[in-house]
Amino acid sequence: MTDDRHAAVxxxxxxxxxxxxxxxxxxxxxxxxxxxxxxxDNSAEDMELPPGHADVTLIRQGRNGGLAQAQNVGLDWARQHAFDYVLLLDQDSTPDDGMVCALLDALRRLGDSAxxxxxxxxxxxxxxxxxAPFVKVGFPLNHKRWCDHPGQLLECDFLISSGALxxxxxxxxxxxxxxSLFIDNVDLEWSFRARARGYKLYGVCAAAMQHQLGDSRRQLPFGLGQVIVHGPVRLYYIMRNRFRLYRLPHTPWIWVAQDMPRLAVKLFLFAAMIGPRARNIRFMLRGLWDGFRSKSGPCPLA
Incomplete structure (x- = not known):
């Protein structure tokens, strides 16, 4: 390590x-x-770490308590052991060399007053x-902010949790x-909450990570591009939690206004064009119903 600040992460x-x-x-x-x-680890069965990582702390939950709950367990552990920063990561993300250094440098450049x-x-x-671009919320469409050179720090309205320092x-x-969100939109909700409290979020172009969104891609007809494919259980959470986000006081209304049509399009695509259609419909409608009733926790159909 070239920077003692790494030890605080x-x-x-x-x-x-x-x-x-x-x-x-x-x-x-x-x-x-x-x-x-x-x-x-949120697996119901005991997981073993790959060989060569004896220095990694493994907390086996023995159940799937949800992404947010597992993140909070890690946050509490880091706080109890006097760390200054947490770096959140999903299992399907791989940081590039120097990513953490670049993120720490960005925090130093921005300073406490920011x-x-x-x-x-x-x-x-x-x-x-x-x-993928960083995003500023807009209407009728979000504004995508692309990196032009490594020195850029791009202010945005939300960050995916994986890779966030x-x-x-x-x-x-x-x-x-x-x-209560269990999985999906956890990062979006926290980002909106932070923005409502007067905090800012930044994308760091010098920091890079490999990450996978969704299970696969499906080409849409008439040259309309591609859609990220999710399984029925994930679609349940997408529908339910989006509905829950619409009701939160710190969610920007401009985001709600442009996201509701997008949610309707997703409902149509996975009900009419992307299989398993019957199962997708069942899970999505249950998600909407549970969102309307402010239900939380794991998907009852899973």
Whole structure:
């Protein structure tokens, strides 16, 4: 390590029946960049870490308590062990060399007066041909902000949780992740909460990460592009939690206005064009109904 600040960073990796090879690459990459790695496993069966990672702390939950709950377990562990920052990671993400250094440099450049809630890397979706943009909420469409050179720090309205570097003092002020959402939109809700409290979020173009969104891609007819394919259970959470986000006081109304049509399009696509259609319909309608009733926790149909 070239910077003593790395020792103040605790990486929190949430897993759920992970691919051992992918997890091996993730741990090998991130262990060299941080002071400690904690794996919080949501698998019902005991998971073993890949060989060569005896220094990684493994917290076996023995059940799937949801992404947000597992992240909060990791946050609490980092706080109890006096770390200054947490780096959140999903099991399907792999940081590039120097990612954490670039994120820490961004926080230093921005300074305490900037009230930064989190910084995140640009990520390359392994199923896409280009990096994903950072996003500012707009109407009728979001504004996509692309990296032109490594020195850019792009202010955005939300960051995906995987790859986000967050000072623990910010967590103490804003609060932990919303466990009622279980999975999906956890990062969106926390980002909106941070923005409502006057904090800012930045994408760091010098920091890079490999990440996978969704299970696959499906080409739409008439040259309309591609859609990210999710399974029925994930579609349940997408429908339910979007409905829940629409009702939260810190969710920007401009985002609600432009997201509701997008949710309707997703409902149509997965009901009419992308299988398993009958199962998709059942899970999506139950998600909407549970969202309307403010239900939380795991999917009852899973």
């Amino acid at each position: 605790c990486a929190v990796v949430v897993t759920h029946y992970p691919d051992s090879t992918v997890l091996q690459g993730l741990l090998a990459s991130v262990s060299a960049q941080v002071g400690c790695v904690v794996v919080v 009230r930064v809630a989190a910084v995140g890397p640009r990520f390359h979706d392994v199923l896409e041909a280009r990096d 967050i000072p623990l003092t910010v967590i103490d002020d804003i609060g932990s992740m919303d466990e």
